Amino acid sequence: xxxxxxxxxxxxxxxxxxxxxxxxxxxxxxxxxxxxxxxxxxxxxxxxxxxxxxxxxxxxxxxxxxxxxxxxxxxxxxxxxxxxxxxxxxxxxxxxxxxxxxxxxxxxxxxxxxx
Amino acid sequence: xxxxxxxxxxxxxxxxxxxxxxxxxxxxxxxxxxxxxxxxxxxxxxxxxxxxxxxxxxxxxxxxxxxxxxxxxxxxxxxxxxxxxxxxxxxxxxxxxxxxxxxxxxxxxxxxxx
Numbered sequence: 001x002x003x004x005x006x007x008x009x010x011x012x013x014x015x016x017x018x019x020x021x022x023x024x025x026x027x028x029x030x031x032x033x034x035x036x037x038x039x040x041x042x043x044x045x046x047x048x049x050x051x052x053x054x055x056x057x058x059x060x061x062x063x064x065x066x067x068x069x070x071x072x073x074x075x076x077x078x079x080x081x082x083x084x085x086x087x088x089x090x091x092x093x094x095x096x097x098x099x100x101x102x103x104x105x106x107x108x109x110x111x112x113x114x115x
Numbered sequence: 116x117x118x119x120x121x122x123x124x125x126x127x128x129x130x131x132x133x134x135x136x137x138x139x140x141x142x143x144x145x146x147x148x149x150x151x152x153x154x155x156x157x158x159x160x161x162x163x164x165x166x167x168x169x170x171x172x173x174x175x176x177x178x179x180x181x182x183x184x185x186x187x188x189x190x191x192x193x194x195x196x197x198x199x200x201x202x203x204x205x206x207x208x209x210x211x212x213x214x215x216x217x218x219x220x221x222x223x224x225x226x227x228x229x
Contacts, residue, residue: 043219100146101166106158
């Protein structure tokens with residue numbers, strides 16, 4: 001079974017702090033994704049990566065950056081956290097080969113609160 | 116722009132009932148449609164993926180159908196159980212936009228009561 005692990009289930013940070021959300025997958029997937037999930041808005045794609053050191057912006061990249069130094073690890077960075085970044089953050093991965101028909105596998109999520 | 120709608124937003128049924136969850140999408144140019152389950156405070160678990168060339172997929176008590184031309188998919192759950200209580204989301208993978216950007220519905224929250 002694919003395992004996508006997010007390092008923290010809950011985080012509380014202060015406004016202006018730099019925040020790192022970590023995600024690791026153990027199935028050698030090339031594609032990795034970061035989503036945020038908010039009530040009434042559903043899941044929205046922040047960034048994705050299809051290879052080491054490669055990244056592409058999703059629908060809402062503002063205020064975020066990402067890092068993919070190793071294939072299994074994809075980090076989401078909030079350079080200066082703001083209260084409107086309080087949300088559930090979900091990491092996902094999928095295979096590149098046949099990628100358009102490869103299912104996404106999600107981690108358990110990190111609930112971030114910015115005060 | 117692709118939009119995905121799930122109606123109803125919430126559904127409550129007695130245990131043992133067969134039920135259907137609906138998903139509609141506005142642009143039929145998709146690679147596939149995927150159904151997920153989400154338990155409270157958790158991530159998403161993939162249930163079924165239907166490719167655009169397929170009509171349905173089955174896994175245990177779950178059956179998902181796809182009518183791409185009409186922009187509709189249904190998830191059929193047979194003999195529902197309290198453990199099926201969760202939020203069910205559908206997502207389409209559009210052909211436009213590079214194929215890596217899924218568009219999600221906002222989900223149907225299902226409660227199966229004893």
